[in-house]
Amino acid sequence: MSTTRVNTKQFMGYDVTLLDGLSHMGKSLIGNDQLFEAVQAYAKQNVKGATTHLGPAILSATPHIAVESMTTIRAPKVDTVPPITETPEIPKDADEAWDALELDDLIALAAKHDVTIPGRVKTHGKVKGLLIQAGIAPPVPVS
8 A cells, every 4th residue: 555645735736725716616717627627526525514624535546545644744763762771780788888877878978979869758768779870889888
């Protein structure tokens, strides 16, 4: 099946409003045989009280040709998908290092690295998760 792009505001190459305006005039008043034939064909197809949008049955010569409006908007094709940022892997020893810190220490570490903590409630898990997302490693305890 092929697709043909057409201007749905035209019929047989003439503007629909022109054909609608000339629909009650005779051949001698129009003065152009091709235009008169287009007016007659449009008047035969146009139903009183219907919209002026011409459907595929009127515009296409065969049912194997799909008709699409020239004003159809399509989303652009995207060839590449932006990479998803992943949180860095933290070794199991890091979990123990995070758990060794108090909530006040985590908040101070977040302030030091300019990590914003949204909301009024601050929990150990919430601040720890924000620090991990920011790529901050837990401080290494000095022995």
